[in-house]
Amino acid sequence: MHDRVAIQTDHTRKQATPLLRILIAxxxxxxxxxxxxxxxxxxxxxxxxxxxxxxxxxxxGVSNPVTxxxxxxxxxxxxxxxxxxxxxxxxxxxxxxxxxxxxxxPGPVLxxxxxxxxxxxxxxAAYLLWVGAHAPGGAFQAGSVLAAAGVLLLLTGWRLHVNxxxxxLRMILVAGPGAFVLMAVLTLLIEGHLLQYPAEHAGLLILxxxxxxxxxxxxxxxxxxxxxxxxxxxxx
Amino acid sequence: MNSAFLxxxxxxxxxxxxxxxxxxxxxxxxxxxxxxxxxxxxxxVLIALAKRTGLAVPDPVPHAMVITGIVxxxxxxxxALVLMLKLVAATGxxxxxDDQRESQ
Amino acid sequence: xxxxxWGIILIMLPLAGGMICFLWPRVSTVLGLLTSLxxxxxxxxxxxxxxxxxxxxxAIGGWGAPLGIDLYADGLSLLMLAVTALVGxxxxxxxxxxxxxxxxxxxxxxxxxxxxxxxxxxxxADIFNLYVTLELMGxxxxxxxxxxxxxxxxxxxxxxLLATLLGSLAYLFGVALLYHGFGxxxxxxxxxxxxxxxxxxxxxxxxxAGLMLKTALFPMHxxxxxxxxxxxxxxxxxxxxxxxxxxxxxxxRLWLTIFGPLNEGIELLFGLLGMMAILWGSxxxxxxxxxxxxxxxxxxxxxxxxFLAFPLAMTTGASAxxxxxxxxxxxxxxxxxxxxxxxxxxxxxxxxxxxxxxxxVQRLPLTAGAFALAGVSIMGLPPSGGFxxxxxxLEAALAQGHWGIAAIMLVGGLLAAAYIFKVLGxxxxxxxxxxxxxAVPASMEWAxxxxxxGAVLLGFLASxxxxxxxxxxxxxxxxxxx
Numbered sequence: 001m002h003d004r005v006a007i008q009t010d011h012t013r014k015q016a017t018p019l020l021r022i023l024i025a026x027x028x029x030x031x032x033x034x035x036x037x038x039x040x041x042x043x044x045x046x047x048x049x050x051x052x053x054x055x056x057x058x059x060x061g062v063s064n065p066v067t068x069x070x071x072x073x074x075x076x077x078x079x080x081x082x083x084x085x086x087x088x089x090x091x092x093x094x095x096x097x098x099x100x101x102x103x104x105x106p107g108p109v110l111x112x113x114x115x116x117x118x119x120x121x122x123x124x125a126a127y128l129l130w131v132g133a134h135a136p137g138g139a140f141q142a143g144s145v146l147a148a149a150g151v152l153l154l155l156t157g158w159r160l161h162v163n164x165x166x167x168x169l170r171m172i173l174v175a176g177p178g179a180f181v182l183m184a185v186l187t188l189l190i191e192g193h194l195l196q197y198p199a200e201h202a203g204l205l206i207l208x209x210x211x212x213x214x215x216x217x218x219x220x221x222x223x224x225x226x227x228x229x230x231x232x233x234x235x236x
Numbered sequence: 237m238n239s240a241f242l243x244x245x246x247x248x249x250x251x252x253x254x255x256x257x258x259x260x261x262x263x264x265x266x267x268x269x270x271x272x273x274x275x276x277x278x279x280x281v282l283i284a285l286a287k288r289t290g291l292a293v294p295d296p297v298p299h300a301m302v303i304t305g306i307v308x309x310x311x312x313x314x315x316a317l318v319l320m321l322k323l324v325a326a327t328g329x330x331x332x333x334d335d336q337r338e339s340q
Numbered sequence: 341x342x343x344x345x346w347g348i349i350l351i352m353l354p355l356a357g358g359m360i361c362f363l364w365p366r367v368s369t370v371l372g373l374l375t376s377l378x379x380x381x382x383x384x385x386x387x388x389x390x391x392x393x394x395x396x397x398x399a400i401g402g403w404g405a406p407l408g409i410d411l412y413a414d415g416l417s418l419l420m421l422a423v424t425a426l427v428g429x430x431x432x433x434x435x436x437x438x439x440x441x442x443x444x445x446x447x448x449x450x451x452x453x454x455x456x457x458x459x460x461x462x463x464x465a466d467i468f469n470l471y472v473t474l475e476l477m478g479x480x481x482x483x484x485x486x487x488x489x490x491x492x493x494x495x496x497x498x499x500x501l502l503a504t505l506l507g508s509l510a511y512l513f514g515v516a517l518l519y520h521g522f523g524x525x526x527x528x529x530x531x532x533x534x535x536x537x538x539x540x541x542x543x544x545x546x547x548x549a550g551l552m553l554k555t556a557l558f559p560m561h562x563x564x565x566x567x568x569x570x571x572x573x574x575x576x577x578x579x580x581x582x583x584x585x586x587x588x589x590x591x592x593r594l595w596l597t598i599f600g601p602l603n604e605g606i607e608l609l610f611g612l613l614g615m616m617a618i619l620w621g622s623x624x625x626x627x628x629x630x631x632x633x634x635x636x637x638x639x640x641x642x643x644x645x646x647f648l649a650f651p652l653a654m655t656t657g658a659s660a661x662x663x664x665x666x667x668x669x670x671x672x673x674x675x676x677x678x679x680x681x682x683x684x685x686x687x688x689x690x691x692x693x694x695x696x697x698x699x700x701v702q703r704l705p706l707t708a709g710a711f712a713l714a715g716v717s718i719m720g721l722p723p724s725g726g727f728x729x730x731x732x733x734l735e736a737a738l739a740q741g742h743w744g745i746a747a748i749m750l751v752g753g754l755l756a757a758a759y760i761f762k763v764l765g766x767x768x769x770x771x772x773x774x775x776x777x778x779a780v781p782a783s784m785e786w787a788x789x790x791x792x793x794g795a796v797l798l799g800f801l802a803s804x805x806x807x808x809x810x811x812x813x814x815x816x817x818x819x820x821x822x
Contacts, residue, residue, distance in 0.1 A: 035248040042521065044240075070304075072401060078304065081307050086362075090362065094446040171363065181352055194400045268502075286520075288520075301519075316502075319494060
């Protein structure tokens with residue numbers, strides 16, 4: 001039984017009258033106009049923090065400035081954000097999850113396409129993870145591609161084996177935020193500041209964090225797509 | 237630097253459209269979509285104005301902020317969608333009726 | 341180096357605890373309680389550290405603002421952290437009796453992440469970092485609200501989620517404007533750089549609107565009563581006591597450091613909305629027939645009192661802020677106690693209709709006592725924290741000739757007395773319908789009573805708490821930058 005939510009046009013419930021629409025549209029238009037004016041009042045050249053990033057890039061352990069900001073200069077935000085993702089899954093599971101979709105055997109197109117695409121998606125994810133150090137890429141991008149692979153896998157009807165659905169799955173889900181917290185505490189003890197990587201190992205440590213995060217992100221997003229709580233014991 | 241301001245204005249437009257849709261529509265799925273459109277608007281403003289560095293490379297800090305923002309938005313949307321599905325399963329329709337009167 | 345990094349422990353410990361509870365659900369309750377205890381001890385440690393060495397600032401990653409993120413703790417942060425730890429302990433003890441084993445395993449990881457988010461929020465010195473902590477807190481709060489899965493809880497949670505997301509997006513837009521306008525997201529540096537440009541006004545408009553929505557200031561309070569009333573009792577306590585105070589704290593911080601010095605007259609708007617919140621909230625509370633809705637509307641009213649400090653502080657300065665902080669602390673303890681007491685009544689009688697409260701005083705004396713003591717603080721009767729807060733605010737209002745504000749405060753106090761005594765009156769009498777009482781565990785009763793006693797105890801601790809508040813000079817007239 002699937003929960004079908006059709007987007008009906010609001011004919012059945014009370015539809016917003018034209019008067020109400022105008023009453024709401026006018027203040028919103030005013031806000032929009034004000035913000036548009038603000039946009040145009042920004043100075044045409046403003047370097048922001050890019051100068052400081054460029055100066056310190058050599059000490060960050062990576063050569064891609066966005067990765068440096070995300071994993072080094074502002075790594076604490078990234079730590080919290082991996083927790084946000086895990087929390088969303090916790091919230092979904094606390095609600096009891098949605099109905100688990102039935103496992104179906106895929107049709108021929110999905111079957112052959114998934115066999116072709118899945119290995120490629122996994123390879124692309126690994127590549128994106130590795131290349132993030134010196135070109136656009138990194139944990140989130142790789143994690144998203146991994147999640148796409150996961151979604152494709154779920155669509156073919158595959159489900160995680162019941163033995164792996166309890167602790168092992170949870171360990172992978174926690175790997176990202178857990179690695180971050182562990183790294184944060186260790187660097188605090190060794191270097192004196194939270195998330196201060198020792199200079200010569202910064203690149204390696206960032207790669208370790210990103211790998212853990214990639215797995216977590218991929219599995220968490222796939223779990224969010226599945227909606228239901230994976231069965232962790234046989235129903236008999 | 238004109239393209240930066242053009243995209244920033246588009247961002248403002250998206251934010252405002254989303255805001256209007258959020259208030260007007262009663263169907264929950266539309267409200268959730270409206271929130272996402274608003275989010276895209278804010279991210280667009282962040283990215284567009286980052287182009288004003290005067291160098292070839294844009295300012296990376298807003299880019300990192302937007303990556304964080306996208307992850308947060310995805311998480312929130314996922315939770316919102318499952319909440320909506322649970323609401324539909326419990327009440328039969330995907331709208332927030334005026335429950336103040338019901339519970340009195 | 342000033343010794344143990346208590347601030348960092350406050351954030352990392354609940355994060356780790358939440359993750360371990362997720363991995364091994366069986367240990368949730370024990371680990372959760374231990375973590376709450378450890379957090380309380382760490383706050384004490386931080387308090388000692390602040391008294392010895394002054395404000396605490398930690399540059400994460402060693403980079404320092406504006407490139408990196410800083411953590412910052414002064415007297416105001418300390419007191420918010422302290423009340424969070426205390427209410428958290430109380431709610432934790434309460435939840436051991438309230439939740440079933442299964443619900444408990446779902447409650448603890450999410451609550452520990454919420455605790456981490458609150459601690460991270462009170463220690464933040466960076467407006468984008470505050471956005472991430474706000475979202476973490478909001479999602480955790482929504483997840484906890486919907487924990488029971490009842491129709492009302494789902495609706496309340498959905499409305500809450502949409503409102504909190506709207507607030508966060510408005511706040512983030514403001515962050516974008518401030519960063520692109522002034523080149524940094526560190527609060528201290530922004531305080532130095534922000535001048536009275538349209539960009540700054542627009543940013544404050546957006547951030548202010550977003551945060552007012554999250555704090556449920558009238559007229560943007562519509563989401564609070566359904567959410568707080570339909571959530572499980574311990575969650576309602578957390579929401580009313582802590583979560584709405586967190587967004588208020590951010591608004592206060594931004595005002596004290598960045599936007600207040602701009603002197604644009606916005607404080608009058610805050611004062612006006614505060615007054616309307618007091619009247620509307622109190623009147624609505626009086627009209628309610630269900631206890632949890634009454635308590636939720638009382639929260640709407642009490643939040644109004646907090647905003648009265650903004651116009652009053654323009655001339656009296658620190659004393660109005662002190663009063664407001666005291667009100668916030670007392671309300672957190674008292675309101676948490678009230679919701680926990682309401683939970684006891686719900687468990688006992690199976691309903692929370694005020695008119696049908698059946699001889700509670702005889703049969704649940706601890707709970708009735710908790711509700712009464714909490715009510716004393718909410719009404720502002722001596723001796724209690726609420727009394728000190730309201731007395732100082734009233735003094736400030738009268739000293740400056742703000743007769744309107746003083747009048748509204750007195751009316752609010754009378755209305756509060758009316759709705760509190762309405763409930764207390766019914767607890768003494770026998771209801772028309774009697775029913776089989778369900779036993780209420782001692783942990784639930786004592787948790788409510790201890791929190792309520794805390795609110796009253798605040799009435800005797802004014803002097804030490806005011807001196808703690810002044811560490812870091814958050815409230816000095818020119819808003820010294822953190």
